[in-house]
Amino acid sequence: MFSKSVKKVLFLGFIISLSACSGLGKAPTQDSFSAKEKLYESTRNYGGLVSLYRDALKANDEPLTRYKLASSYYKKGDNKSSLLYLSPLLTAQNPLEEKAGVLQVRNLIQLQEYDKAISAANGLIGKYPKNGEIYNLRGISFAQVGRLANAKDDIIKARELFIDDVTAINNLAMLSIINGDYRNATEILLPQYLNGVKDPRLIHNLVFALVKNNDTDYALDIIRKERLNTSPEDLIASLKQAERILPIGE
Numbered sequence: 414m415f416s417k418s419v420k421k422v423l424f425l426g427f428i429i430s431l432s433a434c435s436g437l438g439k440a441p442t443q444d445s446f447s448a449k450e451k452l453y454e455s456t457r458n459y460g461g462l463v464s465l466y467r468d469a470l471k472a473n474d475e476p477l478t479r480y481k482l483a484s485s486y487y488k489k490g491d492n493k494s495s496l497l498y499l500s501p502l503l504t505a506q507n508p509l510e511e512k513a514g515v516l517q518v519r520n521l522i523q524l525q526e527y528d529k530a531i532s533a534a535n536g537l538i539g540k541y542p543k544n545g546e547i548y549n550l551r552g553i554s555f556a557q558v559g560r561l562a563n564a565k566d567d568i569i570k571a572r573e574l575f576i577d578d579v580t581a582i583n584n585l586a587m588l589s590i591i592n593g594d595y596r597n598a599t600e601i602l603l604p605q606y607l608n609g610v611k612d613p614r615l616i617h618n619l620v621f622a623l624v625k626n627n628d629t630d631y632a633l634d635i636i637r638k639e640r641l642n643t644s645p646e647d648l649i650a651s652l653k654q655a656e657r658i659l660p661i662g663e
Contacts, residue, residue: 426587426618427553428580429519459489476502480509483516492520511541518550522557530554545574552584561588579605583615590622598622606635616641624652 502513552567
């Protein structure tokens with residue numbers, strides 16, 4: 414079995430979403446509220462947003478405000494509080510059930526409760542089979558419990574349903590990295606990089622795969638070009654010494 418630290422490193426390689434929990438709908442009409450909301454969003458002051466939405470929810474328990482509060486807790490890293498405030502929205506009678514359900518799965522993944530995340534995603538897919546993000550999240554959860562074939566199927570399905578291409582491609586490459594198939598990971602990621610994709614996680618995964626595939630010159634070139642490290646040679650040496658990543662569950 415993997416140690417918790419190694420599992421954490423692997424998890425960080427996946428992309429849950431490039432635009433997770435984006436703002437929904439229109440903010441309340443009060444000028445002061447709207448101004449604060451806009452300011453906190455632009456500065457990523459999630460603590461400020463939490464306070465703002467908590468006060469608003471106390472005055473009026475409105476579903477969109479509740480969702481925004483749960484989303485802000487998620488972005489702040491307080492997953493348990495996010496789940497607490499999401500709970501009333503996870504009903505079939507609620508128009509935000511689908512979005513709330515996706516956020517619930519994200520929270521469960523962050524809490525490393527992968528079996529619960531899979532179960533919640535199963536329920537959502539039954540109701541919303543065209544939501545690609547749910548398949549992506551279930552695929553990540555499958556990978557974390559060692560069900561790599563299921564993970565690959567889900568991520569491919571997510572891509573078919575038009576989830577962001579960079580997200581899907583990076584996550585497919587991560588499955589190859591987990592399996593130690595660094596050549597395939599390179600073949601997946603390199604065309605994206607050459608086409609101008611600059612997603613940091615994708616670039617880091619590409620460099621790792623190149624080093625493990627003994628393409629150190631190419632890896633050095635990317636490290637220098639993207640300024641990933643002040644000492645490229647030391648980074649290469651560290652990556653070379655890293656143990657082969659085994660499939661999760663072994």
